[in-house]
Amino acid sequence: MPIGVVVRRAPGVTRWAKWSWKATDVLPGAGPADWTTLRTVDGVTYFHVATLDVDLHASDTEAYVHELQTRCPSLYIIMRADTARSDAPLRLVSVTASPYEAQDYADNGEDIVEKVAMPAAVRNWVEAYVARHHVEVPFVKRRRDRQRVDATQDGIGDHRINQTTDVYRAPTTHETQS
Template sequence: MPVGVVVRRLPGVTRWARWSWKAVAVLPGAGQADWKVLREEGDAVEYHAATHVMSLHAGETEAYIHNLTAQEPSIYVIMRHRAGCPPLEVVLVTASPYEAQDYTDNGEDLVERVPMPESLRGVIADFIDRHHVEEPFVKRRRDKARVDRVEDGRGDPRIAQTTDVYRAPRRRDEGDPTLEAAE
């Protein structure tokens, strides 16, 4: 389903950021657009930035259920900074909060949460009804291997140690009688 992304540009609040950009809405079934101005009020400008196809996958129905049962179901818009004008590129539009979380991990992409329109809620709910398969919970069983019999960090057992293996290394002094006795 094609989904248009509405991005709002506001004046920046610091001297280092001239503009503040934020995805504020999505337009289900929108036509193609390339930063078309929708509305201007003073310094605030809203653009129909781009239209992306939002794909739903049968393997991600659990994520869609999580999204629809949230207090405010959302569509996630992933944008990336780029050089030039306009300074943002819309990379992805998704209904999966898990997929959006993956994009927050790199720290460079902007992930914006936009309220989900009622028409998209119905489409996603129908998709879940057709494709969701409940996976039974399987409790993981612990294996019987005994790992407590190995003493890691005790040094190499082939080398005889006459002193504490946890001691800090010392510098060799020529007149130290304890080092001469150990050699």
């Protein structure tokens, strides 16, 4: 599903940041865009940055279920600083419905991950996909096997290395000089 991303540019509140950027909305089914100005009010400008396809994968349905069960299901907007363009300081990397994928991007420390409320049309689409493809995997607690590994000693160290002496004794002066 094509999703357009709206980013707000507001004046910065410190002298170190001229602008404050935040992903605020998504536009389901939007056409192509490249930093199209939507509106400007009192120095705050809203841009339709770009439109990317959101793909759903059957292997990620657990993540979608997790997101749909939250109080406010969201889409995650992943952006990266772009120094190549002076008119567009951020580059849209991805839009995802998976909180697990968003966490992977957040962990690298270079990407900006913003959470935007999922519109009803997108939520219905994700719910229908989950209903078709999700298979609940039952939790199985692993148990240790019943073999006693502490009852006998299999040996000390690597059996391929010849141990001619007791490995627990203190080295003698003759052995330490070599």
